[in-house]
Amino acid sequence: MKKGLMAVAAVAALALVTGTAAPVTAADKTLKIYLISKGETHQFWQAVKLGAETQAKKMNAEIVFQGPAAETMIDKQLEMLDAAIAVKPDAIGYAALGTTQSVPNLKAANDAGIPVYMFDTAASCPGKLGVASDCALGVAYTNSTAAGALAADKMSALLKGKGKVLVVGHSQTNQTGIDRANGFINQIKKKHKGIKLLKTQYAEGGDALKAQEIISAALVANKDLKGIYGTNEGVSIGAGQAFKAAKLKNGAVKLIGFDSGKQQIANIKSGLQTGAITQSPMGIGAKTVEALVNYVRNKTVPKPLIDTGFYYYDAKNISDPTVAGNLYE
């Protein structure tokens, strides 16, 4: 009886082992995925890479991560994309530098039967993204409008729903810059009517010095200014320095910034800055790989738009693993 039981157990165990090992078919071979990013060395892209590699390990895929030295090198990036297509990997992830220039290259990838999913920035693909598109299945990116709205909710909570707030944008022409500012402004207008918005100002290009000068003037002109929202790292740095120059007490004017970087992180830890929104570069990498692997292996059609998420962080949660992994110095 005992022997019989053991035999059953042994057979069951064997079945278990063979069961997992048996279907060594195409569906479970290690997939090779090329990710052509906008850069390689910057910590943001390093975090994208880390997120992609972590996800790839979970799903039995292998990542080749490439990007040009600078975000201006569109031609260099397109060469990398063409080289990747020539290798015929199982799938390609692409972050568009040349949003229009890359469209023919992406079509070439589709013609070669390589599925493409975009990340961070979409190319100007003609028509709708999806399986029918000969450009890309979709794009995983940070929903900047929603991120701006989260900043608005946090600001309103900090000010208990009322007070004067100034938005300092970093660009009037770049879509991310516009979305981050408008997301905040529209959310305030819709949901937080007690907050009075001053005219939005722009430190074009995220010029920290211009931001500082704009905010110094705003502090003089509005003694009752209660909050500032800056849409990128440079603006946040400038705002902190303006507070220092005006010898404001920490927290007298709330400051919500964007992204991270050494100085902004230090300011949040010291209390000079209240908090900031960070994108989730790790999420961008992970979601892109997940979408591609599921499509190649299971023919699961990914959503044409995947929001990769963002977080509000302040002195309290800055060291939480979910936040800390997405911050860079």
Add this chain to the structure above:
Amino acid sequence: MSEDLTTTQSEGGNKVSAFVRREIGRVAALASLVIIFTFFTIMRPVFASWANVSGGILMSTTVIGLLAIGVTFVIITGGIDLSVGTSMALVAVITGKTVMAYDLNVWTGILFGMLVGGLLGAINGLLITVLKLPAFIATLATMKGAQGLALIISDMKPILFATDVEGWDQIARGNIIPNFPNAVLILFVAAIIGSLILNKTVLGRYNFAIGSNLEATKLSGVKVNRWLVAIYALCGVYVGLAAVVITSRLGSAQPDLGLGYELEAIAAVIIGGTSLFGGKGTIGGTVIGALIMSVLINGLRILELQQEWQYVVVGAVILFAVFADNLRRRRAGDTTV
């Protein structure tokens, strides 16, 4: 007795009118400054508060002002320096890295920044005199080169170093004179020294001579090339000082900041009455020109004019200032501008 009195009076009158004629560029610029200042004060009295004048207007003049003083020397030679903005970023980055790596104190750091700036300026001078490149092209090339190098050396990240060097943040924000930011003191002292160099030294004399008539200056045996290198280097020293001030104001070196600052600096120089064709100009005028720009921009911000319109107004004022200056010179029979 009464006759004597009238003679002296009319002599005095002549002196005054001669002074006014000589100084009319600066007087006109100063008058515009007063008018603009008064306008904003009436519109919003808080504009004239000391907090805004010192922390807003004067502080905002420091970086552009220092760059403009430097470039004034160059423009008086009939040259131009388009590299001052990005060179400033490069000096800021190099200084930040060096101060961190070698644990320099604040004084050594300031001197180091001015030295690096001077070297970059000398390179411009050498490109222009040895390679015989037009100043516009040579400094356009160094402008691009400096922009790239600043990004490469910094790895495209701001360098946070001011908090680690004792006293670095006091360069701009400290108060040797109570309630008077040090950065503004630096600007004024640098302007006085610049004015002395321009008016009381050999370098200043040759500076004007080269700008008025390069060939004649050469023929009279002046080693023009050497003096030109020295003048571009001097401009670079002011760029270095601007870099020191901006890192103190920001607490860090921002590698991508500075492009476009050269045009603001050049605009300040021209508004201040210096001729783009060389041979004429004053440091005092340049400081007033820089003040006009920052009073105007600060005032429009205090009035909370929509930003797009701020650009338009600034453009219009630059146009008007230079046009009025030209008109006055033409009336005075001056055909150089």
